[in-house]
Amino acid sequence: MRKNMITLLTVIALAILVSCDKDGEEAQAPEQKQDAAETTPGGPTVMVSADKTHAVQPGDEITLTIEVSGFTLDPAKMDQANEDGVGHYRIYLDSASGEDYLAQGAENTTKVTIPETITDGSHDLRVVLHNNDQTPLDPAAEGSVLLIVYRL
Amino acid sequence: MAPQPHDPGDLLITENQEELEMKAYCRSVFLATLLVTGTALGAAPESKDPIKLTIHDWTGQYITTHIMGRVLEEMGYNVEYQQADYIAQFAGLESGDLHVAMEMWETTGKQAMDESLKTGKTVDLGETGMKAIEEWWYPLYMKEKCPGLPDWKALNECAEAFSTPETHPKGRYLGGPVTWAGFDDERAEALGLNYEVVHAGTDAALFAEIQSAYERKAPILAWVYTPHWAPIKFKGEWVEFPRYTEECYDDPKWGMNTEKAYDCGKPRGWIKKVGWKGGEEKWPCAYQAVRNFTISNQAMGEMVGEVDLDGKKVDDVVENWIKNNEDTWKKWTQCS
Numbered sequence: 376m377r378k379n380m381i382t383l384l385t386v387i388a389l390a391i392l393v394s395c396d397k398d399g400e401e402a403q404a405p406e407q408k409q410d411a412a413e414t415t416p417g418g419p420t421v422m423v424s425a426d427k428t429h430a431v432q433p434g435d436e437i438t439l440t441i442e443v444s445g446f447t448l449d450p451a452k453m454d455q456a457n458e459d460g461v462g463h464y465r466i467y468l469d470s471a472s473g474e475d476y477l478a479q480g481a482e483n484t485t486k487v488t489i490p491e492t493i494t495d496g497s498h499d500l501r502v503v504l505h506n507n508d509q510t511p512l513d514p515a516a517e518g519s520v521l522l523i524v525y526r527l
Numbered sequence: 528m529a530p531q532p533h534d535p536g537d538l539l540i541t542e543n544q545e546e547l548e549m550k551a552y553c554r555s556v557f558l559a560t561l562l563v564t565g566t567a568l569g570a571a572p573e574s575k576d577p578i579k580l581t582i583h584d585w586t587g588q589y590i591t592t593h594i595m596g597r598v599l600e601e602m603g604y605n606v607e608y609q610q611a612d613y614i615a616q617f618a619g620l621e622s623g624d625l626h627v628a629m630e631m632w633e634t635t636g637k638q639a640m641d642e643s644l645k646t647g648k649t650v651d652l653g654e655t656g657m658k659a660i661e662e663w664w665y666p667l668y669m670k671e672k673c674p675g676l677p678d679w680k681a682l683n684e685c686a687e688a689f690s691t692p693e694t695h696p697k698g699r700y701l702g703g704p705v706t707w708a709g710f711d712d713e714r715a716e717a718l719g720l721n722y723e724v725v726h727a728g729t730d731a732a733l734f735a736e737i738q739s740a741y742e743r744k745a746p747i748l749a750w751v752y753t754p755h756w757a758p759i760k761f762k763g764e765w766v767e768f769p770r771y772t773e774e775c776y777d778d779p780k781w782g783m784n785t786e787k788a789y790d791c792g793k794p795r796g797w798i799k800k801v802g803w804k805g806g807e808e809k810w811p812c813a814y815q816a817v818r819n820f821t822i823s824n825q826a827m828g829e830m831v832g833e834v835d836l837d838g839k840k841v842d843d844v845v846e847n848w849i850k851n852n853e854d855t856w857k858k859w860t861q862c863s
Contacts, residue, residue, distance in 0.1 A: 429754065430658050430824035494677050495660065496667075496764030523758045523828065525660040525765065527795050 419446035419460070421518030423502050431524045433491045439466070439520065440484050441502050446516065450481035452507045462512070467501045468493070479505070495525040571812040571862060572603040578806070578813055579626045581611040581619075584704075584730040586841070587754050587831050588630040591655065593845045595629055595820055598856045601849075604813050612706050614639045621648035626803045627817055633796040634661045634752070635709050638776070640801055650807060652800035652814065656821035660795045661709070661752030663700060663766040665689075668744050670764065677767045679718065679792075682748075686721040689748045698722040701736060701749035704729055709750065710776070710789045717790035718768070718783070722748075737761065754827040756835040768792030812862035819859035 422442040427435065441448075447461045463481040468490065477500075478487050487500065503517040578599060580592050596606040609625055617639055619625035631640050643649045665676060672688040675681025682689075682698065689698035700722045702711040712724045727733035733750065734757055740747035741761050751757050751765070768791055774781040775791035782790040800817055807814045830848065833839045849856065 427825060429828035494764045495662075495767065496664075496677075497758045497762045521759060523753055525753070525795065527658050527660075 418514055419504055419512065419516040420444045421464070421502055421504060421516055423500070423518040423520045425500070425520045425522070428520060429523050430527075431489055431522045433489055433493050433524070433526060435489045437487050437489060437500070437522070438484060439487060439500065439502065441518070442483065443504070446504055446512075448481035448483070449507075453479075453481065454509065455507045457506045457508050457510075462504055462506045464502045464504050465511075467503060469499050469501075489522070489524065493524050496523075498522045498524055571810070571860075572605070573811060573813075574809055575605055576809070577605040577607040578810055579607045579609045579624070581616050581625050581628045582608050583611065583613050583630070585752075585755070586834050587827055589841055590827065590830050590834070590845060590848075591822065592629045593841060594822070594848060594856075595627070595817060597845060597849050598816060598820075598859060599813055601856075602813065602816060602860050604810065614706060614708055617643040617649065620801065620803050621646055623803045623805050626806045627652070627814075628801050629817075629820075630655065631799045631801050632659050632661070632752075633798070634659050634793045635707055637794055639708070640799070643801070648804050650802050650804045650814075652802050653818045654797045654799050654821070657754055657798045657824050657827055658796060659752060659754070659798050660765060660793075661703075661750060662768070662793055662795075663711075663748060664751035664758075664763050665748050665766070666741050666744075666761055666763040669746060669748070672746075677764045679720075679766050679768045682766065683719070683721050689722070689746050691746070694723040694725075696721075698748065699746075700724050701733065701747065702726045703733055703750040703752075707750075709793060711750070713787070713789040714768070714791075717787035754824050754831055756831050759828070759832055760836060766792075771795070812860075815862055816859045819861075 420443070424440045426438040426440075431437065441464065443464075445460070448463055449461050450463060452458060452461055453463050463479060465476040465479040466485070466487055467476050477490070478485060499519045499521055501517050501519040503515065504512045506512060580596055582589055582592050592608065596608065599606050609619075611619060611625060611628075613636065616625055616628055620628060621643060631637075640649075640651075644651055663679075665673075669685075669688065670676050673681055673685035675684060686698035687696055689700070690696060691699045693699070698721060700711065700715065700720075702724050703709060703726065705726050714720075715722050715724050727736065727750075737747055737749050737751070737757060738761075739745075748766075751763070769775070769782060771791045771794045772781065776788055779786055779788045781788070784790040800820065802814060802817065826848075830844050833844050834841050
């Protein structure tokens with residue numbers, strides 16, 4: 376009974392507040408943080424953000440959101456003949472290059488598993504654009520996100 | 528019959544007055560209803576005496592504490608922020624001169640907290656949700672001079688690379704302020720490290736020296752912890768010591784050095800809240816809110832970056848968090 380009364384009074388109070396302030400300022404949505412972005416002047420640009428960048432554990436699966444402009448990501452064209460402005464990306468850890476990539480793809484959202492061998496410290500996940508024939512763009516176009524990794 | 532407006536301006540004035548009167552009425556009714564509801568709940572604050580929250584000398588703790596303080600204020604409590612030594616604060620928490628500490632790190636404060644809890648005068652108020660590491664750290668450019676890193680066994684081979692004119696041929700390790708504990712002097716001795724342990728005077732001095740070295744690419748081996756901005760700004764790695772166990776700290780026989788304790792790395796893990804036991808009876812709803820407080824490494828890391836890297840004021844960052852996370856902190860305030 377007491378709980379019902381409290382609930383009723385609370386609802387009434389909130390209803391009054393809402394009706395009084397209905398023309399007031401809308402609550403702002405939380406700021407969307409872009410973890411990292413790099414651009415290549417005059418060429419395609421890559422923006423990367425991740426769902427987790429702090430206290431990352433080896434073996435964690437990180438979801439990357441990849442936004443590309445001036446370039447078309449097309450998974451169907453992978454390993455096909457080169458076409459200007461079309462290709463896919465490879466995801467590298469730190470200074471890795473060539474075939475030493477963690478994943479490749481052409482989707483705007485992708486998942487990457489952090490290697491068990493990663494050291495405790497700061498690491499870059501780099502998303503590097505590639506042509507259909509698996510060669511990197513020249514000049515290079517990439518974006519990255521910083522991960523703080525440590526075992527618990 | 529209602530008075531007729533003489534011109535459009537009068538109409539505007541009349542409408543504004545009516546609107547203002549209506550809003551004033553609404554707010555009066557709202558406040559009255561809240562008062563009745565609060566009375567029915569027997570809700571916070573149970574006492575107007577200020578709840579004293581301790582603050583230390585690092586940004587993240589300042590943010591955590593001020594978020595909690597703002598939430599308690601929203602609940603109607605009076606709050607005071609009291610500068611206190613990280614370990615020595617337990618004397619104040621046990622006596623009731625201090626009431627709540629928002630960050631006790633497993634990495635450095637576990638032993639002191641365990642000792643204090645044994646007195647029965649303090650209470651464990653639960654984990655914050657953040658997971659910590661604080662350990663010996665070096666910038667990546669030092670790995671070129673010491674390729675065996677991050678394995679701790681490489682440290683002695685590279686002692687000269689980490690030396691300064693004052694410590695040569697010994698390496699130099701810059702530890703945190705002595706008040707942070709951490710047992711680095713003991714660690715260096717137990718592991719037979721040919722390093723001189725030097726303690727920074729303050730958190731600011733520690734990171735100023737790291738920054739200065741990093742900018743010059745000078746040798747530096749230092750205490751770095753996170754959540755903190757340093758690992759975001761400076762590319763580097765933590766040394767991998769033998770993993771911590773309780774026996775390592777408590778039993779000299781454990782580990783590679785059978786005569787000395789601390790022959791391992793620092794603990795890693797939780798950051799907890801701890802409080803004066805008497806506060807639970809004095810401010811039960813406030814203590815429940817403190818227990819309910821959680822925040823992620825992600826959120827804290829971003830806020831610390833906003834303050835220490837982007838130059839924003841702590842108060843502004845805290846207010847922004849309060850404004851944008853009402854759904855989160857309002858849940859903390861529910862008192863049963």
